Amino acid sequence: MSSRKGGFADLLFTSIMPKVYGIGAAIVIFGAMFKILHLPGAAAMLAIGLTTEAVIFFVSAFEPPHKDLDWTKVYPELSEDFSGPTAKPRISGGAPKESVSQKLDHMLEKAKIGPELVESLGKGMQNLATNVKSMTGVSTAAVATEEYAKNVRSASLSLTSMNKSYSEAMNAMSEMATASKDTKEYHDQVKGVTKNLGALNAVYEMELQDANSHVKAMQRFYSNVSTVMTSMEKAGKESEQFSGELRKLTGNLTSLNSVYGSMLTAMRGGGSSGGASPQSSGSGGSSGSTGAGGSGMGQGS
Secondary structure, X not given: OHHHHOHHHHHHHHHHHHHHHHHHHHHHHHHHHHXXXXXXXXXXXXXXXXXXXXXXXXXXXXXXXXXXXXXXXXXXXXXXXXXXXXXXXXXXXXXXXXXXXXXXXXXXXXXXXXXXXXXXXXXXXXXXXXXXXXXXXXXXHHHHHHHXXXXXXXXXXXXXXXXXXXXXXXXXXXXXXXXXXXXXXXXXXXXHHHHHHHHHHHHHHHHHHHHHHHHHHHHHHHHHXXXXXXXXXXXXXXXXXXXXXXXXXXXXXXXXXXXXXXXHHHHHHHHHHHOOOHHHHHHHHHHHHXXXXXXXXXXXX
């Protein structure tokens, strides 16, 4: 059974190698990840992955080409040189059940797939087979190995440039960290300035309140001054009246003094001419003076 299907080679390249391809790719990706992230053992992991992938590609170079089924043996209509009529559904052995080919024919009829479409499909498959054969002839093991080496070199160059970019990114991150520290200091300074401005605003409000109270006090002072000025005007008017009355009183006192002097002079002159005794003259002088004083007081009043 195994010899009829191709033996170990068929088992290797149809069942085992697809799994080996996936495992090798996973190892290469792990090695690249270790190298990119600079993890411990990155160089060893990358070397192991690339070596594994190289061995896998080397073994895949000996993979036999896949054999295509010749459908023209079952469906002669698929042949390029077919010129006969389309074959009708065939019943083998007169069995009542339809075969697989008959079911396929019925499906093609239901899908409205005619000979022209089948012929174009056959041509396309033949062109595809031709292209595959040409590609199989070109892609030899040496060419594949050389291309793989070129890809590995380009991958190493890409990893080198990636390392440079990563180092530049780390430098940029460190500079950003330094800038964040400077920004924090600036933020602290701005906080200090804000506090100082708050204190200045409080002082300014206090000064403004003091200025408002001072203005109110000045307004009260000026109102009191105006009241005092009004009172002084009234007092000036009353002082004028008082000075007028005082002048009148001074005039009355002056006239009274003149009358009193005239009376004294007359009394002195009469005493000397009458030749009275000193006592009588003294008593008379005193009485005269009293009378003169009373008359003077009467005039003054």
